[in-house]
Amino acid sequence: MDLDCELILPCRNEAGALPALLTRVPVGMSVVVVDNGxxxxxxxxxRSLGARVVVEHLLGYGAAVQAGVNGARARYVAVxxxxxxxxxxxxxxxxxxxxxxVATMAVGRRxxxxxxxxxxxxxxxxxxxxxxxxRRTGLRLHDIPSVRVTRRADLLALGxxxxxxxxxxxxxxxxxxAGWSVxxxxxxxxxxxxxxxxxxxxxxxxxxxxxxxxxxALP
Numbered sequence: 001m002d003l004d005c006e007l008i009l010p011c012r013n014e015a016g017a018l019p020a021l022l023t024r025v026p027v028g029m030s031v032v033v034v035d036n037g038x039x040x041x042x043x044x045x046x047r048s049l050g051a052r053v054v055v056e057h058l059l060g061y062g063a064a065v066q067a068g069v070n071g072a073r074a075r076y077v078a079v080x081x082x083x084x085x086x087x088x089x090x091x092x093x094x095x096x097x098x099x100x101x102v103a104t105m106a107v108g109r110r111x112x113x114x115x116x117x118x119x120x121x122x123x124x125x126x127x128x129x130x131x132x133x134x135r136r137t138g139l140r141l142h143d144i145p146s147v148r149v150t151r152r153a154d155l156l157a158l159g160x161x162x163x164x165x166x167x168x169x170x171x172x173x174x175x176x177x178a179g180w181s182v183x184x185x186x187x188x189x190x191x192x193x194x195x196x197x198x199x200x201x202x203x204x205x206x207x208x209x210x211x212x213x214x215x216x217a218l219p
Contacts, residue, residue, distance in 0.1 A: 003028040004075045005095055008068035009082035012036045015045040017084035017193030022049045024089045036064040062167030069155055078149045084193030094149040094185050104180035108147030110189035137176040141184055144168050
């Protein structure tokens with residue numbers, strides 16, 4: 001079954017996560033792995049597993065996602081972290097909401113399997129950021145979504161410009177301004193695959209850097 005949807009995985013040194021992650025992708029959903037400066041053979045692993053690879057040399061989460069969206073060919077795109085912490089098998093309900101007109105964008109709310117799954121500074125950042133975004137935009141979400149499903153054409157039309165960690169926030173701001181409807185789905189959040197390191201929640205410094213980019217992305 002062709003779902004007419006491509007899963008975009010922005011990756012930097014996620015070779016260890018891809019084998020298990022790609023086995024969970026729904027049948028009929030193709031995969032685009034964006035190699036964003038990996039030194040561990042991420043691109044080779046992705047190709048060996050049947051994924052299409054896009055290389056983006058400009059470092060940054062937003063740069064990687066945008067490269068994947070630009071290179072996608074399907075009507076719908078799903079974006080998910082490539083670290084193995086989230087399960088692509090849980091994407092179909094989000095895709096169904098968008099495809100059936102329930103929402104313009106469906107996003108994932110990370111629900112940690114244990115309290116230790118998400119570091120304290122990452123939890124604090126999420127709560128504060130979600131509250132702030134809600135106050136500034138009216139979008140009442142529980143998480144800064146690292147999982148998003150939209151029509152590719154709609155996403156491109158937003159004109160998101162942030163190339164770093166402010167990208168997910170700018171999407172929410174622009175989506176609100178464009179009158180998009182947004183729905184949130186719970187998604188299981190597990191520890192990252194062994195051997196991979198988070199660029200944001202893996203350290204207090206990363207969370208501070210993400211917070212700085214978030215502030216820049218808000219109007």
